[in-house]
Amino acid sequence: MTDRESVYDGLLGEDTSQWAFGTSFEDPLAGVDTTLPDGVDAAVLAAYCLMLGDDALIYSHRLGQWASNAPDLEDDIALSNIALDLLGQARLLLGRAAAADAGCVPVLPEGSPVPAEDALAFFRDEGAFRNVRLVEPDDVGGAGGDFAVTIARLLLFSCYRLALMERLRSSRDPVLAAVAVKAVKELTYHRDYAGRWFLTLARGTEESRRRLLAGLALVWPLHDELFGTHPVETLVAEQGVGVDPSTLAAEVDVVLEQVFSVSSIDRPAVAQVGPVAGGMGREGRHCEQMGRLLAQMQSVARAHPLGLW
């Protein structure tokens, strides 16, 4: 680039290949063979993809709220990076859900150009979201949140999801398997980032240790929900396309114990958050914060159901 050259000049050029994201929306699964493997129930696979996709989508939204709020620029960048990775996973998983079973996608007014991934993200009501409750609370400032809570939550979430994705790499559904291969690389970094900060805060100052313990106590009550098995998860495990999360608990525990041990922290002894009318996140029963999150996240999209973005 010379000192006279400006890309601003070339904005109206014909060569659209130089545009980083292209000039029009493409299905994130464009060009991918989404044929279902034999013996796989499309609706069940779609429901499972929504579970994993919603975990990523909602947590990405929360982590993205750290942008311009982090303790230092390096962490601003790192947390945005993690949020972007999860958003990428969410898009692929929601896209997979829609491709497997179009019936899971909300119906929009005729003529709406809203793609399936956005119909799922922005036009489903709270009860249709299938994410675990761990990903819902707002850690950025405000009531009870701070960086220590975020690190405790990120450690727990990334240990769980990494173990899950490692297993999912051998899914009989080639799309899920491919998503998992990509996700494993990303989550390895997320877990590493969280683990390093966990240790740093545990051993840094009295104040950081106090906050970390408080943060851990805040997120730990949502631990068991991660490893509870929903009937959909039983079915996908039987069909060889998904993972029964109860089978992950022991290996996740080993990793967490290692981190706790070097940090001289005991596994928290706090009561677990119970179900609501027999259901938890996977059944569409969420924390109170979830409704407020969606009200904000979906506001612009819902105001323009025929809008083109």
Add this chain to the structure above:
Amino acid sequence: MTTSSPELARDVGEPSEPEALRAAFDHTIERHDRIESRDWMPERYRSTVVRQVAQHAHSEIIGMQPEGNWLTRAPSLRRKAILLAKVQDEAGHGLYLYSACETLGVSRDELTEKLIEGQQKYSSIFNYPTLSYADVGTIGWLVDGAAICNQVPLCRTSYGPYGRAMIRICKEESFHQRQGFELLATMMRGTAEQRAMVQESVDRFWWPALMMFGPPDADSPNTEQSMAWGIKRDTNDDLRQKFVDMSVPQAQALGVSLPDPDLVWNEARGHHDFGQPDWEEFRAVVKGGGPCNAERIAHRRRAWEEGAWVREAATAFARQQREEQS
């Protein structure tokens, strides 16, 4: 100015100044070559570079806020990803630029303190609010577009670390600007409501974008010296003209009008004639009287102060690690 090592800092005009060093500096500038951090430089050159680079770094960091305002409401997952990546890039630009300042002996912590104490400025454009999602596009198209016009010449600025940071920043800014233009172009193909949203946004940002080039040359006290030193390479008015000339056909391609009744092609000059921004408003915003000045600084101060215990923990942990290793 702040700490500087003795061999790097000598005040220009001091009787003790070694003439050979001064001559070498002048010669480097004349050759349009780079000054590096190890080179001798006049103290006023150093402070001017620090002022300009710090102001640029602060602009990137404060600039995360107006667009960050829409991160939680981006209307599609694709737009959410693009916007988050863009805001993340701005943090990265801030990092490169604070690092360039560090080569002159000024730390990021010192500069951040100066920003939140109001002792150093940032681009006044970020003191305007973002009121609709179209603003994300308009900021990309016009604000980042104006920034590119300002910044591309800085890739050849005389201070090496700044120039090299600018090469990378300009590449990323070009993506930012394109995503903004593309968002507006997409919205213009959408509903009538969306088109109105785009026009309203362009109407609000056009004049503040023109102000981004700084006051008219006659009122710009630092321009002459900065140009002589090769820190700055074009005058404010020249860059503003260039920006207007490039923006007009782009506005036509988008199908939006620009809110300036005096905007007309001048065949004789080979340029567009255009009206002047409200320079009173510009001065008021620079002095702190814009719609969001207090809010932007309060946000930055809160994030910095709330993060203090984390930075202290990291420092304490690093110290423990060093002690354990020794």
